[in-house]
Amino acid sequence: MRHYDIILAGGGAAGLSLAYHLSQSALRETSILIIDREVKRHNDHTWCSWLHGPEPFDEIAYRTWDQLAFIGPDLERGFEKIFDLAPYRYRMVRGFDFYRFTRETLCAAPAVDFLRGKVERVVDAPDHAEVHVNAQTYTADWVFDSRYDPANYRPLTRRYHYLIQHFLGWEIETPLPAFDPHVPRMFDFRTPQDGAMRFIYVLPYSPRRALVEYTLFSPSLLPQAEYEAALRGYLADVLGLTDYRIVDEEQDLIPMTEHPSARRAGRRVMNIGTRGGRVKASTGYAFHRIQQDSAAIVASLRRHGHPFDVPTPPRRYRLFDAILLEVLAARGDLGAPLFTALFQNNPIQRIFRFLDEEDGLGGNLQLLASLPPGPFIAAWLRLARRR
Ligand SMILES: Cc1cc2nc3c(=O)[nH]c(=O)nc-3n(C[C@H](O)[C@H](O)[C@H](O)COP(=O)(O)OP(=O)(O)OC[C@H]3O[C@@H](n4cnc5c(N)ncnc54)[C@H](O)[C@@H]3O)c2cc1C
Numbered sequence: 001m002r003h004y005d006i007i008l009a010g011g012g013a014a015g016l017s018l019a020y021h022l023s024q025s026a027l028r029e030t031s032i033l034i035i036d037r038e039v040k041r042h043n044d045h046t047w048c049s050w051l052h053g054p055e056p057f058d059e060i061a062y063r064t065w066d067q068l069a070f071i072g073p074d075l076e077r078g079f080e081k082i083f084d085l086a087p088y089r090y091r092m093v094r095g096f097d098f099y100r101f102t103r104e105t106l107c108a109a110p111a112v113d114f115l116r117g118k119v120e121r122v123v124d125a126p127d128h129a130e131v132h133v134n135a136q137t138y139t140a141d142w143v144f145d146s147r148y149d150p151a152n153y154r155p156l157t158r159r160y161h162y163l164i165q166h167f168l169g170w171e172i173e174t175p176l177p178a179f180d181p182h183v184p185r186m187f188d189f190r191t192p193q194d195g196a197m198r199f200i201y202v203l204p205y206s207p208r209r210a211l212v213e214y215t216l217f218s219p220s221l222l223p224q225a226e227y228e229a230a231l232r233g234y235l236a237d238v239l240g241l242t243d244y245r246i247v248d249e250e251q252d253l254i255p256m257t258e259h260p261s262a263r264r265a266g267r268r269v270m271n272i273g274t275r276g277g278r279v280k281a282s283t284g285y286a287f288h289r290i291q292q293d294s295a296a297i298v299a300s301l302r303r304h305g306h307p308f309d310v311p312t313p314p315r316r317y318r319l320f321d322a323i324l325l326e327v328l329a330a331r332g333d334l335g336a337p338l339f340t341a342l343f344q345n346n347p348i349q350r351i352f353r354f355l356d357e358e359d360g361l362g363g364n365l366q367l368l369a370s371l372p373p374g375p376f377i378a379a380w381l382r383l384a385r386r387r
Helices: 013-023 095-107 224-238 287-304 316-330 332-344 348-355 361-369 373-386
Strands: 002-009 032-036 046-051 063-065 067-071 080-084 089-094 112-116 119-124 129-133 136-145 163-173 185-188 197-206 209-218 245-256 269-271
Touching: 002 013, 002 129, 013 032, 013 095, 013 136, 013 287, 032 129, 032 136, 046 095, 046 287, 067 332, 080 332, 089 095, 095 112, 163 197, 163 224, 163 316, 197 224, 197 332, 209 224, 209 245, 209 332, 316 332, 316 361, 316 373, 332 348, 348 361
Parallel strands: 002 032, 002 136, 032 112, 067 185, 136 269
Antiparallel strands: 046 089, 063 089, 067 080, 119 129, 129 136, 163 209, 163 245, 185 197, 197 209
16 A cells, blocks of 8 residues: 555646646655546647736647637627737647646656556545555545546536536638637627527637637537537638638537535545536636646645645625526526627626636626626526525
């Protein structure tokens, strides 16, 4: 039975980020075992974040943009704007580069081991925790658990919402220039809504290459053919593209729920990543929140000798998430007009501060006042009645 200071059950974004943050801190001598059921070498994610100031993983950014476009549902009467992001930037890190870079960094650290295997059980004890994998038992002072299986996850939906952000993205190459490589499209609502919030997300890598993603916020998945038809329709009808080659594909789902996730899963076990509630319920973004969480865990370990002293945002942000999810669950058709009002009436920097849960009450009120109140008040009343 081998003992480590720390075991990471799951070595994806959260597990590897925590190990990386430890390796860059005064705790770099910590012995760490990183267990994942996969060998992470493929490009299974493209992680984008709006950021300001230097951040971990800047050196492996695949693309960084200074502008973002928002395009509302109806171009004739609708709203379309290219936002300058300064002091923010929109940064993309590819899974492929993240896994390679963290593995190289961690292999050079004094006491980091990798193990491939499916973690079967994590057992908490007063002064250590056990991890059962590959018919072996490993022990550690602290176990950080990021195992997560969306297929088996169901929150208490009578009290909490559970929508999913589901998407199919095609990285396409065109024979002629078709994209402005300086301007990603964060939301392009020019796709039929059919009662749910649906939009196209475009990350342009060059004039002839882009990731074009059909995304929905809704309760359930679509038949595969519908994602493909929507992408083909957008490329042909909106971008006028029929001649292109699909060079890569990204398809997955992200949970959108305000269900509180237990951070502390025992005396010696802490949940991190999606399992630890790091996905922002109303957007599905998590990568930057995972970096903030990793830094906070390392700071807590240094200060107190335990990892649990991590900040929690003001409670009102969970209420805002719950209200938006209630609106989208009950009236998915309102998603496009509400997001249009949000981007039409606010500087993008205020929206970012709100979504990062960093703005004060004054900024929150300004943002809320820019939105049509009816759907939100109705959603709030429904929520209050249900809870
Ligand atoms: C396709 C996709 C794109 C995304 N894009 C963005 C984005 O642009 N920006 C953003 O902020 N967020 C994004 N997200 C959301 C979020 O950042 C990611 O889901 C992020 O990967 C969550 O980190 P995690 O460590 O919790 O999960 P993961 O990165 O999935 O890591 C969990 C790891 O646990 C392993 N595992 C699971 N069960 C076991 C087991 N029993 N034993 C051993 N190993 C196990 C898995 O193999 C996996 O490697 C995206 C999510 C997806 C799915």
